[in-house]
Amino acid sequence: MSRLATWPLDREADARVRRRAMAVAFVVLWCTGYPAGLIAVQHAAPFTILFLRFASAGAIFAAMASFARARRPALREVAHHAVVGVLSLAIAFGGIYEALRLGIGTGIAALFVGALPLATATIGLLLGERMRAVQWIGLAFGLAGVVLVLQGRFAASGDTAAYAASTLGLFALAAGTHYQKRRAPAIDLRVALAVQHIVAALALLPVAVLAEHFRIDAGAAFAAALAWLVLVNSVGGFALLFTLLRGGAATEVATLFFLMPPVTALMGWLVLGEHLAPAMIPGFALVAFGVWLGTRLR
Template structure:
């Protein structure tokens, strides 16, 4: 009887392989936002870009849900996804954009993103999500690898305490949103949930875009291309994969993938933007990869 009840090994292995592929695609898609965002901010104000990105993504997700005749969520589900939209989109992205505006260096900004796994793990302890010793070792190694990769990029900014406060707020909001989505906001249809999240984030950022930035846009072909990439690739593709990954695994396991963001972003900056990629970064790449493997390997 126990033999009949056991799950087939090939099915378990296939599910793990699919999850690894999804995780890899998610990391690559998320990191493409760096060169696209860098191009976009040369033609429009940051909060205006975020408002347009989230608003267009909300419309696309809503259209997809209508075409598929997805089940309408209850008000409680809508409320849960609204909280995620405020935390993971409006506050998180708005905070890091504000930190960059206030003069924080891009290397330090990337370090805030790379520190997400540790922030998520610490918050998880408060919420009852226990980690094994090997996972803590993986988290520490991953963060050390991120620091090695970014070691030469910590300068270049003239930030004060407000900039670091905005970056810290962004980190805490994304960690909180990751946990909240894993625990409370995984019931609704994928398209419906993401439509609500992006719509709420767009509404939250609209006053800043209008009153603080006066909706400053350089309506050029270059900006339109960058915005289209941010909407279709980062928001539609990236957040759909993040939603699916959170449905299938612990929040800390998914967050550990963010250790890969700064190294992969550095590679993309080298390939696309011609930024410097020093040989001294390579040990950091290896350490990050090993740390992510330790932190996310199966029990």
């Protein structure tokens, strides 16, 4: 077979390799937000942190778009991405951070985020999407692995309000994932992320000012944590997330979130000295197998 005949296959294989590399990078970058967020919450109120994070990231994306002379979107396009910003950023992260403030614990918060594929699949079914049996099996293995990894980390997490806030954040993120894929137009990525982050910051500003009085214990630790959250998690992480969303089904992309709790547990062990029990290892294997099943190409 000639090189010309195999060229399309080579391009397809290269695209799969690049996509998988981006998926790995996204998982790693996203999970670093947990230790950074834990440090930040110790020095400032949660919604104040989120406002500063989203406002700073929005300004960076806007500057990047301006420097590149990206096309200015129409008002209708801005409105769609504003909805994504409110759902995927303001409400989703607001719910998770509020749950942490109420004492739900980082392990349970990670479990809620890890359940994103189930929430995304549920919303997808309501919207008429179809799921193959192998994808449901992958989701089940992934959830079982998440629970196994996080067993023993559920103590002192029974606050009903905290669970309600986490659930709200989970389904807001799932709804934002679907809305991003279905309705948000494919405008310049820097413009889209600038709109989403700025709108999310404006939505959280009243809460940060009126409820938290913009409480900040400024210092080197807080500055370093905030800088990490902005540059690594918001700028790097969300750029990868929405690049992945543009190239695949929302449920398949969301299945990557099953990797968040075990990877976060490993990072907590390495960075923060948190306990990592040997019984968690089978959970890691179940999660990896579930993600492999759930993200298989049609």
